[in-house]
Amino acid sequence: MSNLTHHQALIHIMVTMSAVDRSMGDAELAKMGDAIKTLPVFSDYNTDSLLEDVSACSLILQDEDGLDQIIQNAIVSLPKHLHQTAYALAVEVAAADLHLEQTELRLLQVLRQKMNIDRLACAAIEHGAKVRFQKL
Numbered sequence: 001m002s003n004l005t006h007h008q009a010l011i012h013i014m015v016t017m018s019a020v021d022r023s024m025g026d027a028e029l030a031k032m033g034d035a036i037k038t039l040p041v042f043s044d045y046n047t048d049s050l051l052e053d054v055s056a057c058s059l060i061l062q063d064e065d066g067l068d069q070i071i072q073n074a075i076v077s078l079p080k081h082l083h084q085t086a087y088a089l090a091v092e093v094a095a096a097d098l099h100l101e102q103t104e105l106r107l108l109q110v111l112r113q114k115m116n117i118d119r120l121a122c123a124a125i126e127h128g129a130k131v132r133f134q135k136l
Contacts, residue, residue: 007045009077011036012057013086013111016070017093019061021101031096035089041082067107071114083115088125095129 014035018028036042036050060066074086090111094104112122
């Protein structure tokens with residue numbers, strides 16, 4: 001049983017998406033910061049806790065089953081209606097550097113399956129990100 005707040009669970013999902021390709025780029029970090037500063041779900045988040053929350057996620061990811069722990073913690077900690085929000089944040093972080101690695105695509109697939117997110121909802125979220133990150 002997880003004792004994470006919904007803020008921590010969402011941050012762990014974003015950090016995991018950023019780290020899954022073994023590279024946390026500036027664009028991904030900026031996207032996470034923007035999400036935390038602007039999205040209503042984070043409106044009551046104390047940003048003084050951010051470094052501690054990111055460090056806690058990093059420690060979990062060092063475990064052999066760390067990825068599974070992060071996802072399970074998010075499922076337990078987040079109300080069902082925030083599962084799509086978690087997926088959308090993962091998509092935004094993955095798309096931030098304008099290139100998706102195979103490991104990022106695989107993590108999105110795992111999130112879709114384990115969080116039981118409807119395929120049409122996923123397609124809409126993914127399409128929205130594609131449109132937002134389009135270049136001329």
